[in-house]
Amino acid sequence: MTAQIELENVQKHYGTFHALKDIDLSIPKGQFVALVGPSGCGKSTLLRSIAGLERISSGTLSIEGTVVNDMPPRKRDLAMVFQSYALYPHMSVRDNLTYALRLKGVSKADRAKAAQEVAGVIGLQDLLDRKPKELSGGQRQRVAMGRAIIREPKAFLFDEPLSNLDAALRVRMRKEVRALHDRIGATSVYVTHDQIEAMTMADHVVVLQAGVIEQQGAPMALYERPANRFVAGFIGSPAMNFVPGVVTETGRGVRLDMPGAPEIATEIDAAPGRAVDVGLRPEHLAIGASHGTSFPVQVAAVEQTGSSCYLFTEGAPELLVTTDGTSALRAGAAIDLSIAPGQVHLFDPETGLSLRD
Amino acid sequence: MRRALQSMRDGIGFDTMLVILALSYLFVFAGLPLIYNVVISFQTVDVFSLGTLLHPSAGAENYENIFDDRQAGTVLWNTIIFTLGSVAIQFTLGFALALFFHQNFTGATWIRGLFLAAWVMPGLVVGVLWNWLLSGDFGVINHVLESLGIIDQPVFWRSNPDTSLYSVMIANIWYGTPFNMILLAVGLSAIPEDLYEAAELDGANAFQRFWTITLPMMRATIGAVLALGVIFTLQQFDLFAAITQGGPAGSSTVAQYWSWELSFREFDFGRGAVISVLMIVVVLFVSLFYVRSTKAETQL
Numbered sequence: 001m002t003a004q005i006e007l008e009n010v011q012k013h014y015g016t017f018h019a020l021k022d023i024d025l026s027i028p029k030g031q032f033v034a035l036v037g038p039s040g041c042g043k044s045t046l047l048r049s050i051a052g053l054e055r056i057s058s059g060t061l062s063i064e065g066t067v068v069n070d071m072p073p074r075k076r077d078l079a080m081v082f083q084s085y086a087l088y089p090h091m092s093v094r095d096n097l098t099y100a101l102r103l104k105g106v107s108k109a110d111r112a113k114a115a116q117e118v119a120g121v122i123g124l125q126d127l128l129d130r131k132p133k134e135l136s137g138g139q140r141q142r143v144a145m146g147r148a149i150i151r152e153p154k155a156f157l158f159d160e161p162l163s164n165l166d167a168a169l170r171v172r173m174r175k176e177v178r179a180l181h182d183r184i185g186a187t188s189v190y191v192t193h194d195q196i197e198a199m200t201m202a203d204h205v206v207v208l209q210a211g212v213i214e215q216q217g218a219p220m221a222l223y224e225r226p227a228n229r230f231v232a233g234f235i236g237s238p239a240m241n242f243v244p245g246v247v248t249e250t251g252r253g254v255r256l257d258m259p260g261a262p263e264i265a266t267e268i269d270a271a272p273g274r275a276v277d278v279g280l281r282p283e284h285l286a287i288g289a290s291h292g293t294s295f296p297v298q299v300a301a302v303e304q305t306g307s308s309c310y311l312f313t314e315g316a317p318e319l320l321v322t323t324d325g326t327s328a329l330r331a332g333a334a335i336d337l338s339i340a341p342g343q344v345h346l347f348d349p350e351t352g353l354s355l356r357d
Numbered sequence: 358m359r360r361a362l363q364s365m366r367d368g369i370g371f372d373t374m375l376v377i378l379a380l381s382y383l384f385v386f387a388g389l390p391l392i393y394n395v396v397i398s399f400q401t402v403d404v405f406s407l408g409t410l411l412h413p414s415a416g417a418e419n420y421e422n423i424f425d426d427r428q429a430g431t432v433l434w435n436t437i438i439f440t441l442g443s444v445a446i447q448f449t450l451g452f453a454l455a456l457f458f459h460q461n462f463t464g465a466t467w468i469r470g471l472f473l474a475a476w477v478m479p480g481l482v483v484g485v486l487w488n489w490l491l492s493g494d495f496g497v498i499n500h501v502l503e504s505l506g507i508i509d510q511p512v513f514w515r516s517n518p519d520t521s522l523y524s525v526m527i528a529n530i531w532y533g534t535p536f537n538m539i540l541l542a543v544g545l546s547a548i549p550e551d552l553y554e555a556a557e558l559d560g561a562n563a564f565q566r567f568w569t570i571t572l573p574m575m576r577a578t579i580g581a582v583l584a585l586g587v588i589f590t591l592q593q594f595d596l597f598a599a600i601t602q603g604g605p606a607g608s609s610t611v612a613q614y615w616s617w618e619l620s621f622r623e624f625d626f627g628r629g630a631v632i633s634v635l636m637i638v639v640v641l642f643v644s645l646f647y648v649r650s651t652k653a654e655t656q657l
Contacts, residue, residue, distance in 0.1 A: 072557070086549070147555075147559075151559070
């Protein structure tokens with residue numbers, strides 16, 4: 001089966017700035033793909049290149065098997081939801097929804113019917129005659145989605161569509177967008193800087209940094225087997241702890257470069273005596289000796305959210321430990337930490353690459 | 358007393374004072390002359406009675422004289438042609454230039470700035486400039502037209518009754534186009550770029566984007582520019598004075614020039630005032646349109 005959208009060796013230059021480097025990405029029909037990374041990583045440029053709003057400098061970009069490098073956006077049959085929503089302010093919601101149909105020459109009666117149908121899907125039946133300025137942020141967001149759905153395009157492109165909404169609405173819309181995707185069975189490419197959005201919504205997550213795809217795969221695969229230090233630190237919340245360490249004589253263990261730290265067993269093969277960066281997720285550290293050998297640390301600060309508790313330790317490197325529920329610990333308390341077996345990540349201190357493979 | 362002072366310092370007293378200052382300025386320097394102008398239009402005023410505040414009443418005689426004047430028809434027609442022609446062409450050229458410079462090619466901002474050179478020139482200078490350009494014997498325009506083979510012999514633009522009005526109109530269009538361009542360019546740049554991107558993805562070609570996004574989004578600006586264009590064109594005096602002096606034989610006389618001629622050439626201030634009163638009525642309606650346009654602009 002040919003991929004719905006396929007990028008091969010795509011490059012994008014702005015003058016001397018190399019915005020996208022060797023992008024290879026294949027998106028099967030019906031998949032929800034998230035492009036995630038910090039600001040300026042090239043995720044929006046990549047999305048806009050797929051849309052045709054930016055011209056790629058080299059490589060091939062194909063949609064349903066047709067190379068579209070030189071095809072203008074209006075012929076690509078893709079729908080985009082913008083961060084700003086980009087609703088037409090001088091048109092009613094109905095006219096916003098049916099703008100694309102009007103351009104295609106669909107009759108007025110058919111347009112009205114389609115608008116009614118889509119308004120039902122996105123829950124805006126009563127607002128069809130309003131202007132965008134009379135809508136709330138969440139309603140505008142829905143109109144932007146409706147405008148994309150009504151066209152039944154080859155794929156949906158989302159450019160941080162939820163970032164202008166408040167936190168509670170964002171969580172709700174996250175679920176709605178995904179549910180809509182499943183109902184329509186469309187192909188979606190979703191740009192976000194929020195790794196939680198990417199993890200919760202996507203089938204396939206692409207992590208970008210400085211114009212390079214650092215890693216791509218299923219959300220849990222990225223969490224469990226990050227290919228490098230960047231992905232390890234970016235995916236997962238709160239972020240992974242990194243501690244320098246040395247591989248033990250047997251090659252099947254690692255000793256943290258911290259006072260009193262014990263030897264931790266790993267199943268990763270590494271040369272004995274090799275210096276490594278050890279990655280420990282906050283949720284894989286436990287207070288007490290529940291995971292076996294423990295080591296003493298001092299608590300520097302405690303943050304409680306009610307459902308979980310974040311402990312920061314004294315000294316360098318600082319460790320972050322999360323525990324469920326509330327905690328009676330206060331700053332200055334002395335505690336023992338233990339590390340969950342098999343949950344240790346090793347990275348090359350120079351290249352940052354995982355030593356797992 | 359203290360309360361009044363306090364209100365002056367940080368209450369609504371200060372606001373009221375500012376409003377009164379502005380209003381009294383307008384009343385003294387615009388309101389009173391306007392009213393006096395209306396009063397004069399109903400009086401007999403000549404050079405000898407000009408110095409007194411009150412003059413003998415003329416009833417509606419001045420108005421009757423103006424409407425019965427055999428020049429009135431020509432002047433009305435000339436004014437309509439001159440105003441509508443100037444505004445329509447200025448606007449079209451200005452819009453085309455604004456769209457052109459909106460493409461943001463290298464040097465666009467620079468060249469657009471140079472266009473303003475025409476607009477900042479005094480009207481009399483522009484008039485002199487076009488006098489030379491349009492001159493029958495040695496004018497550049499005749500030379501170019503002859504070289505291109507469009508005309509066989511020189512056209513005497515300013516002294517031919519068939520072309521005299523148009524020679525002023527050409528100069529006025531040249532003079533007013535940059536102003537149209539700048540205002541329309543501001544309106545264009547106020548349209549968010551992502552609307553065009555959204556429309557492009559929705560399948561709109563360049564023409565459709567102009568028709569369905571640019572034009573409706575510019576409605577308020579266009580209304581304001583057209584209204585200002587009409588008002589400024591009705592104020593145009595310098596170019597007539599410099600190029601044709603309303604001639605030959607009144608063939609290029611427009612209302613504002615006729616009013617000046619009656620008042621300051623024939624010293625019949627009453628009849629001169631009649632024309633300005635009639636023009637005020639027209640401008641009033643245009644201003645209403647302008648205010649409505651700018652109000653729509655702020656609401657968008």
